[in-house]
Amino acid sequence: MNDSGAVLQHLESHFQDYLFELIEFASIPSVSTDPAFKAEMVRASGWVAARLERAGVPQVEIFKTAGHPVVFAQWLAAPEAPTILIYGHYDVQPPDPLERWHSAPFAPEVRLVDQEQRLYARGVSDDKGPMLIPILVAEAFAKTTGKPPINLKFLLEGEEEVGSQHLEAVVRENAARLGADFVLSADGAMWRAGVSSVNVSSRGLLSLEFRLIGAGKDLHSGRHGGGIQNPLSALAKLVSSLHDTEGRVAVAGFYDRVTELSSAEQGAIAAIPFSDAAYLESIGAASTFGEPGYGTLERQWTRPTLELNGIWGGYTGPGGKTVIPSQASAKISCRLVPDQQPDEILALVIKHLETHCPPGVRLEITSNGHGALPYAIPSDHPGLEVARRVLRQVDGREPLEARMGGTLPIAESFKRLLKLDMVFFSFSTGDEDFHAPNEFFRLERFKKGLEAWARYWLILGGQDT
């Protein structure tokens, strides 16, 4: 048996163990956005570091940051071969709303759904499953050929879901140690389970939270109703001014820097098998809605958005309460495309809120962050070529060129600080309900990811498979 055969066989024969390990990993509620889970974040980073050591990776370190820890590891045992920097994250989204989960979000459960075996738990698809793959593949090489065919560096963070706030400082401080040929990302879902694709771009992001304050206290709506502005009504007026009735963002200047697609880019998107009807059925919605003049995929991949992620105020419990609350709040995020700048768009949105704030309430910006530039990789990047070749092998068909509507905040940081492009090679897919209740990861994709990562390293190391 040659090297590739031994590694691939090892991966296949140990799959059941890997599944149990992913279940253990996904049982840790590593919710980065909520301070209540701080200890769990430390526990999760410790789990990752220990797993890397057990895999045989010789150098493993935990970088402390002002936020959650970053796990760094390296195995430089192939002097003639390329070096890749593997990126992933061990933090997860909050599981709310809990009542919508069919099984507890941190009690992973394998269920057969639509004739597929799926593991259900918060974070299994984004990004614990995909992130575990390169660690397991490194171990498979350690146990069979003794070492990987290329040089590996791992950078596994705990703040992806909160905008990778402290990763940039880590990258800057350790720039010399992080040198590589490119970044191979275990994050950034592929298009669909049944379609081969490579990702060539992701959207940027910014977020903003604000509130409108009326009276200094909650008031009885009978006694006071009619006399003063209701912050809930004011909030509705203000946030509804952010879009026109057709779905265009109505913030002045919002689209000024947006570049339109070339006809080649439009053609690549048109080549993706996609039907509005099937899409709507998959998400349980009745109709598409959004900026006129663009198809659904164009809008989701190449057009900027402004979305409300949460609004709240007043009495929201069971029954009624005749109150005029003293304040009302909203969380907003924008997805950005080339060449929008997060700071500039943030300033435009704040200016819009200030300009359109209704009378009788006071606007307070309570937080803003999550600034991330949009990202794109050249279509002929060598790392992308290897990805295409592996996908042809494991999927038996030509991969299409897809994009990500979502954001990898650090793609742009790696480019700017380390001059490294990022190749997305996650084996989660965009339909696995990450960021929503009942997130799942397909076991078949987990298995395929293990094979694909092993093949990728073999090809990149010159050991043709």
Next chain:
Amino acid sequence: MNDSGAVLQHLESHFQDYLFELIEFASIPSVSTDPAFKAEMVRASGWVAARLERAGVPQVEIFKTAGHPVVFAQWLAAPEAPTILIYGHYDVQPPDPLERWHSAPFAPEVRLVDQEQRLYARGVSDDKGPMLIPILVAEAFAKTTGKPPINLKFLLEGEEEVGSQHLEAVVRENAARLGADFVLSADGAMWRAGVSSVNVSSRGLLSLEFRLIGAGKDLHSGRHGGGIQNPLSALAKLVSSLHDTEGRVAVAGFYDRVTELSSAEQGAIAAIPFSDAAYLESIGAASTFGEPGYGTLERQWTRPTLELNGIWGGYTGPGGKTVIPSQASAKISCRLVPDQQPDEILALVIKHLETHCPPGVRLEITSNGHGALPYAIPSDHPGLEVARRVLRQVDGREPLEARMGGTLPIAESFKRLLKLDMVFFSFSTGDEDFHAPNEFFRLERFKKGLEAWARYWLILGGQDT
């Protein structure tokens, strides 16, 4: 010492005991709107019935209803004298938001604020303090003169804060036993502590809860943003269509039946000492806001409103979550004035919501209720004349004619079912933060209420004081 002197002295000398009793009563979290407090509602009704018995009221009963119990009692010991039906309620508003209370809502605390002794607790002003007064006054007569100078019937309910849903059935079934000359209400706050006034009208009420449903599940705003309608944006558009930018209700037909004030009525309102500046300072708001063409008191007392009482949807916890939620909800209530009909206005509001529902979401009316007609009492009603005379005695000045912006849903039921008018004689006042955090009841008003109710009964019983 004559009868009135003995009763009034008894009340004065026992005030400290009464305060402790009100503290005990207000410690029971009798929140009618929330099913979690059902047992506390039973406890509170038992407390009231036991207190009536201890006061010496010979007949005390608890009427079971499909909702919370109603306490009924009667003392018919003055065959030649008039009979009054005393109304009050032992249920309270939910205490949310809890974090805004300076002391726990159900741990009553006496504090000296603005040189007044105040008892702070949920429900002390609305309506436990005022409701306890006639029970204590009955006891004072029992302990001094042996019996009250008029015939008393008590009807003390537990669903005022949820629209008195089952009281109408109780009134209908017991119509014969509830016969009286008029209703004397211990609910329905007076205008201000430093001003004498009688209430001549209250507004009606209806409430409505609805949600907008988009996709069948929460979606990642990166993957899906731009492709489908966001229920939060749709909710904002829809509820902001309910008012024009100046604060008029924009529901077609909403004002059609509203009668304009006569110049005499306008004059009575203008006679009330009121300044926008002082009002705004008292509630901590920067400016008034509402229907153009009317003063603040006119808008709050004689104009109908449509208020948002709560809106919610998406992620509202700490940090961010890039989600497009599957649904967004709102609670609405309307205050109604003569001659608006709750059913008709409810239908108009629902029709507006249906007509203006944005594309890409589905409207679902999740509940509606709380229908109550507006109410008005003739300005020369004999029960009102007695109230004016008592207020001249206890306050030493001529009472003004005030109105209630709030609603007493049962005022209209008593009128329709029993042909009884209702005289408001509560000693809470409109500035005591009922329905808001830090509700309080002034001890001086508690004391004055005891004296005033005793005098009222004496005058009505022909024993001039």
